[in-house]
Amino acid sequence: GAVVSQHPSRVICKSGTSVKIECRSLDFQATTMFWYRQFPKQSLMLMATSNEGSKATYEQGVEKDKFLINHASLTLSTLTVTSAHPEDSSFYICSAREGVNSGVNVLTFGAGSRLTVL
Amino acid sequence: AQSVAQPEDQVNVAEGNPLTVKCTYSVSGNPYLFWYVQYPNRGLQFLLKYITGDNLVKGSYGFEAEFNKSQTSFHLKKPSALVSDSALYFCAVRDGYNFNKFYFGSGTKLNVKP
Numbered sequence: 001g002a003v004v005s006q007h008p009s010r011v012i013c014k015s016g017t018s019v020k021i022e023c024r025s026l027d028f029q030a031t032t033m034f035w036y037r038q039f040p041k042q043s044l045m046l047m048a049t050s051n052e053g054s055k056a057t058y059e060q061g062v063e064k065d066k067f068l069i070n071h072a073s074l075t076l077s078t079l080t081v082t083s084a085h086p087e088d089s090s091f092y093i094c095s096a097r098e099g100v101n102s103g104v105n106v107l108t109f110g111a112g113s114r115l116t117v118l
Numbered sequence: 119a120q121s122v123a124q125p126e127d128q129v130n131v132a133e134g135n136p137l138t139v140k141c142t143y144s145v146s147g148n149p150y151l152f153w154y155v156q157y158p159n160r161g162l163q164f165l166l167k168y169i170t171g172d173n174l175v176k177g178s179y180g181f182e183a184e185f186n187k188s189q190t191s192f193h194l195k196k197p198s199a200l201v202s203d204s205a206l207y208f209c210a211v212r213d214g215y216n217f218n219k220f221y222f223g224s225g226t227k228l229n230v231k232p
Binding site for chain 1: 163
C-alpha cells in the first residue's frame with residue numbers, strides 16, 4: 001500500500017532557529033500533500049495544502065511566513081518552521097492523497113514529527 | 119458546512135466485548151466518510167471508508183462501520199475488542215466541493231481492558 005515517510009520524527013531546537021520537516025511519498029506520486037498540526041488530546045488542524053510546482057494554499061489563521069512549504073517534486077514536500085518559538089511546539093503530520101485520478105480519496109499519513117522549541 | 123462530531127471523548131470496554139465508537143456528520147452533497155486510528159506519537163492509519171454501496175463497510179483489523187443516512191451517522195464497530203485496539207480513533211468526512219479537504223472529528227480514545 002501507499003507509504004508516506006516523514007522525517008525527523010522528533011526535533012528539539014532553540015527559540016529563534018528554523019526547523020525543516022520532510023514528507024515523502026515512497027511508492028506513489030503525490031501532486032498534493034497536506035500539513036496538519038495536532039495539539040495534545042485534540043484533533044488535527046489542517047494548516048496548508050502543498051501543491052507540486054506551485055504555491056501552497058494556507059488555511060485561515062496560519063502564518064505563511066512562519067510556516068514555509070515547498071513542494072519541489074512529486075514525492076517531496078517540506079515544512080519549515082521559521083524563527084520557532086515555544087508556542088510552535090506541537091505534533092506536525094503530513095499526508096498525501098493516493099489515487100488522485102481514480103478518486104479513491106484515501107489520505108495516507110506520515111508518522112508525524114514532534115517539535116519541541118526550548 | 120461540513121463537520122464531524124464524535125460525542126465521546128473516551129470509550130472503555132472489556133476485552134472480548136463488542137465496541138462502538140460513535141460519529142455523526144454534516145456534509146453538503148454525498149458523504150465520503152472515513153475512520154482512522156492513531157497510536158501514540160504516530161500518524162493516522164486508515165481503517166475504512168464509505169463512498170457508496172452497502173451501508174455496512176468492513177475494514178482493517180476486524181473493524182466495520184455502519185452508514186446510516188437518516189441519522190447522519192457512521193459508527194465504528196468491532197464484535198470482539200482486543201487490548202491492542204486501544205488507541206485514538208478519528209472519524210473524517212471529505213468536503214463535498216473541495217475534494218482535497220477533509221474534516222476530522224475531535225477523536226475518541228478507546229481503552230480496552232483485559
